[in-house]
Amino acid sequence: GCNPLAETGRSKLQNQRAVLNQQILRAVRMRAGAENLLRATTNNKVREQVLLELSFVNSDLQILKEELEGLNISVEVYQNKEETFSIPLVPLGLKETKEVDFTLPLKDFILEHYSEDSSEYEDEIADLMDLRQACRIPSRDEAGIEMLISYFLQLGYVENRFFPPTRHMGVLFTWYDSFTGVPVCQQNLLLEKASILFNIGALYTQIGTRCNRQTQAGLENAVDAFQRAAGVLSYLKETFTHTPSYDMSPAMLNVLVKMMLAQAQECVFEQIGLPGIRNEFFTLVKMTQEVAKVGEVYMLVNTAMNQEPVKENIPYSWSKLAQIKSDHYKALAHYFIATILCDHELQSSDDEDQQEKALSQLYDYMPEGLMVLTILKDKVQRKQLGKAHLRKAIVYHEEALRVCGLCKKLRNIDVLQEVLTAAHKRSLLKYAQQETEDDFLSLIQAPDILSKTEYKIETIAPQFSKVKVKDFFHRLGPLTVFSAKQRWTAPRTIRIHHEAGELGFSLKGGSPVQIYCLDPVCAAASMGLKEGDYIVSVGGMDCKWLGVNEVLEKFKSVGEQPIEIEVISCQDTAASMHSKSATYSVGMQKTYSLICLAMEEDKIDQTKKAPLKLPFLSWGTKNRQKAASTLCLPSAVAGSSQIKKKLSPFTLLNTESSLY
Numbered sequence: 001g002c003n004p005l006a007e008t009g010r011s012k013l014q015n016q017r018a019v020l021n022q023q024i025l026r027a028v029r030m031r032a033g034a035e036n037l038l039r040a041t042t043n044n045k046v047r048e049q050v051l052l053e054l055s056f057v058n059s060d061l062q063i064l065k066e067e068l069e070g071l072n073i074s075v076e077v078y079q080n081k082e083e084t085f086s087i088p089l090v091p092l093g094l095k096e097t098k099e100v101d102f103t104l105p106l107k108d109f110i111l112e113h114y115s116e117d118s119s120e121y122e123d124e125i126a127d128l129m130d131l132r133q134a135c136r137i138p139s140r141d142e143a144g145i146e147m148l149i150s151y152f153l154q155l156g157y158v159e160n161r162f163f164p165p166t167r168h169m170g171v172l173f174t175w176y177d178s179f180t181g182v183p184v185c186q187q188n189l190l191l192e193k194a195s196i197l198f199n200i201g202a203l204y205t206q207i208g209t210r211c212n213r214q215t216q217a218g219l220e221n222a223v224d225a226f227q228r229a230a231g232v233l234s235y236l237k238e239t240f241t242h243t244p245s246y247d248m249s250p251a252m253l254n255v256l257v258k259m260m261l262a263q264a265q266e267c268v269f270e271q272i273g274l275p276g277i278r279n280e281f282f283t284l285v286k287m288t289q290e291v292a293k294v295g296e297v298y299m300l301v302n303t304a305m306n307q308e309p310v311k312e313n314i315p316y317s318w319s320k321l322a323q324i325k326s327d328h329y330k331a332l333a334h335y336f337i338a339t340i341l342c343d344h345e346l347q348s349s350d351d352e353d354q355q356e357k358a359l360s361q362l363y364d365y366m367p368e369g370l371m372v373l374t375i376l377k378d379k380v381q382r383k384q385l386g387k388a389h390l391r392k393a394i395v396y397h398e399e400a401l402r403v404c405g406l407c408k409k410l411r412n413i414d415v416l417q418e419v420l421t422a423a424h425k426r427s428l429l430k431y432a433q434q435e436t437e438d439d440f441l442s443l444i445q446a447p448d449i450l451s452k453t454e455y456k457i458e459t460i461a462p463q464f465s466k467v468k469v470k471d472f473f474h475r476l477g478p479l480t481v482f483s484a485k486q487r488w489t490a491p492r493t494i495r496i497h498h499e500a501g502e503l504g505f506s507l508k509g510g511s512p513v514q515i516y517c518l519d520p521v522c523a524a525a526s527m528g529l530k531e532g533d534y535i536v537s538v539g540g541m542d543c544k545w546l547g548v549n550e551v552l553e554k555f556k557s558v559g560e561q562p563i564e565i566e567v568i569s570c571q572d573t574a575a576s577m578h579s580k581s582a583t584y585s586v587g588m589q590k591t592y593s594l595i596c597l598a599m600e601e602d603k604i605d606q607t608k609k610a611p612l613k614l615p616f617l618s619w620g621t622k623n624r625q626k627a628a629s630t631l632c633l634p635s636a637v638a639g640s641s642q643i644k645k646k647l648s649p650f651t652l653l654n655t656e657s658s659l660y
Contacts, residue, residue, distance in 0.1 A: 024181035092202035164484040204229035219271040226264035231459040292451035295329035317409040331396035341386030388446035397424035477544035491566040533567040
């Protein structure tokens with residue numbers, strides 16, 4: 001990972017994010033305690049004092065939320081350092097986490113489950129913890145991506161080897177929400193895997209914003225990075241469908257995927273226009289459709305950001321920036337088509353049919369009384385329609401400037417103000433160059449422009465297979481056999497004596513080899529060797545990874561001398577029990593912590609009614625809704641009250657409030 005002491009702009013932002021997360025956690029705990037006291041007390045004086053304290057705590061939470069939003073819109077830090085005149089792109093901040101100590105739980109499990117000396121695996125455990133620590137501060141390049149993916153793949157090995165489905169390992173993972181700062185704590189390794197996936201997507205967005213958008217190569221890299229970010233976030237949404245964190249909820253991830261694809265589309269438009277936009281009929285038609293596509297996708301992003309439940313938690317400045325970009329690029333589309341109509345008259349040498357066809361593709365409909373061919377031939381109608389497009393462009397530019405001025409965070413981004421102002425002045429200048437005598441007589445309204453792109457922007461699925469990872473705990477044996485799901489007896493020592501050159505049994509299988517066709521009257525059987533036993537060592541040498549031929553060679557190498565082998569037997573394991581760890585906040589949709597959907601309960605006959613069970617952790621009366629088990633804090637909800645309105649973590653308290 002990066003040097004944690006490096007005073008870079010990005011590291012300062014992440015450090016500020018970590019501090020804010022701790023402050024938010026402290027304020028949330030104070031609010032929970034005050035709400036519990038408010039429910040418990042009957043003393044009016046105490047109630048007044050607690051209500052006053054709650055108002056201060058909620059105000060602090062609102063201020064902390066605004067500070068966190070300020071970090072999320074600090075886009076200048078992530079942009080390329082080269083001088084640029086482009087609207088900034090929005091990256092995602094990395095999720096913060098607490099340190100995790102795997103040492104004691106893994107060593108205990110190795111001793112208990114695998115019956116091996118756990119002290120021999122201290123280096124492997126240290127390597128795992130070092131890799132996790134490095135993943136908290138990844139470098140903003142392909143090496144950082146590869147490191148995060150390698151840890152994600154390593155977690156797959158760790159999950160299979162050390163996390164049985166029937167019980168928890170006692171390892172508590174804590175991750176902070178990227179947008180609200182609220183912590184999520186679970187003993188579920190799937191929370192760790194989902195959070196790492198989110199950070200892979202976030203790191204791709206930071207790489208994309210860092211690319212130099214003044215070069216073709218830089219823009220190509222930016223498009224690729226945003227498509228890969230969208231692919232990772234989409235994979236996260238489809239794989240981990242019941243995440244307990246706001247920033248990884250399906251609705252939020254859906255919005256983030258759309259935003260990344262919109263930014264990729266924006267970079268495609270910049271890539272097309274980088275060599276310069278020639279004032280030529282067909283070139284301007286192409287640019288009009290491309291820029292209209294950018295405006296359309298940002299309009300869809302803005303619409304998605306203003307839907308429940310995302311609206312409560314998405315940074316306000318992100319929503320406004322999407323609206324500004326939508327208006328800005330729509331204005332550019334109208335400016336381009338106005339340039340076509342005002343600067344290009346149909347000449348005798350022009351292909352009339354081709355121009356008519358190209359221009360008709362820009363409109364879904366034409367104003368009443370107008371036809372495309374008539375507009376091309378009639379100079380007056382061309383001017384009138386061109387000026388109508390300029391008026392609409394100016395309206396969109398002014399709306400973009402107005403929205404930018406209303407948002408404090410965006411108002412402070414100088415390059416954004418400069419780009420919007422320059423585009424507005426250009427449209428005003430173009431309009432001023434046209435004759436103005438007939439302005440009051442012209443009633444033509446500029447029609448909407450149809451968008452079209454020749455460059456299809458799609459998500460790029462993560463390619464985990466390209467990163468080669470070796471299992472840290474390779475020495476435990478093949479994962480297909482030596483996993484947390486299967487239980488084994490402790491190794492038994494069997495002393496093998498050759499009887500007339502015969503062992504009394506055969507071997508089969510891959511690695512490790514298995515006892516097959518055991519003679520029940522041979523000496524090995526009398527010493528406790530069983531059919532189906534696995535051989536884990538021969539003559540004191542580990543042979544978990546050896547095949548049949550290699551093990552037979554070891555037997556032959558000792559000649560007629562007796563040899564000791566160690567074997568293990570498979571034990572019957574109880575059926576896996578999937579327990580749902582509910583993460584529920586009153587008034588919000590119920591979500592279960594990260595559990596794969598392919599569960600045994602899918603096989604239960606639908607006609608059978610399961611008996612009602614009490615929630616995992618609940619406080620108050622039985623008829624109250626489930627409380628959050630993710631946070632080890634009580635939910636502050638009156639026992640019999642029914643809250644209909646959805647609440648966010650920072651909803652200001654009226655009389656009651658909920659804790660996420």
